Amino acid sequence: MNELCDVSLSRRNLLIAGALSATTTAVPLTAEAQPAQAATPPVPVKVSLVVNGKPQLLELDTRTTLLDALREHLRLTGTKKGCDHGQCGACTVMVNGRRINSCLTLAVMHEGDKITTIEGLGTPDKLHPMQAAFIKHDGYQCGYCTPGQICSAVAMLEEIKQGIPSHVSTDLNTQPLLNAAELRERMSGNICRCGAYSNIIDAITEVGGRT
Ligand code: FES
Ligand code: FES
Secondary structure, three states, X not given: OOHHHHHHHHHHHHHHHHHHHHHHHHOOOOOOOOOOOXXXXXXXXXXXXXXXXXXXXXXXXXXXXXXXXXXXXXXXXXXXXXXXXXXXXXXXXXXXXXXXXXXXXXXHHHOOOEEEOHHHHOOOOOOOHHHHHHHHOOOOOOOOOHHHHHHHHHHHHHHHHOOOOOOOOOOOOOOOOOOHHHHHHHOOOOOOOOOOHHHHHHHHHHHHHHO
């Protein structure tokens, strides 16, 4: 074999070896070949919350949302799960007086916080003024969005009282007005599929006019 043949053979071997190694790396590892991964069970953590005035100690998976902690662990099912993605407002509760979407926050982030749900606002015998106004003005149809609407409205009137402006406030240096445009803007995170919006605004206007 002459020198030329030697070179061409070794090039050929090199190409074959390269092709083989490419094939080897392209083939995915089978399930058997994968290193075994032991499933680690979630470790529960202790969380203390004050819900509707009552101290509550829960043991929760750290991934539990505040919404699921309220509904699934404390059985406070007044707070509703609509979208579970922060888009509908059905899950609105108050945390230390501020309204939040409870589906967007983890329960473990609220150690020691004071949570108010619709069950903590009033009782059938002693309704909160906002609950009474929603009934008076027919501010609901199916009622699914209503707990969130009411919690949101109560906290929203506090925001107006504190002079916090909204995107439609015309003058940032004066007390925001209690008009329909302000209320609609401030309540825009609470969706009502039944379209009870005008009655909801009537109910909130009545309560806001008294506070
Ligand atoms: S369920 Fe939380 S915003 Fe829709
Ligand atoms: S009353 Fe039905 S979604 Fe609002």
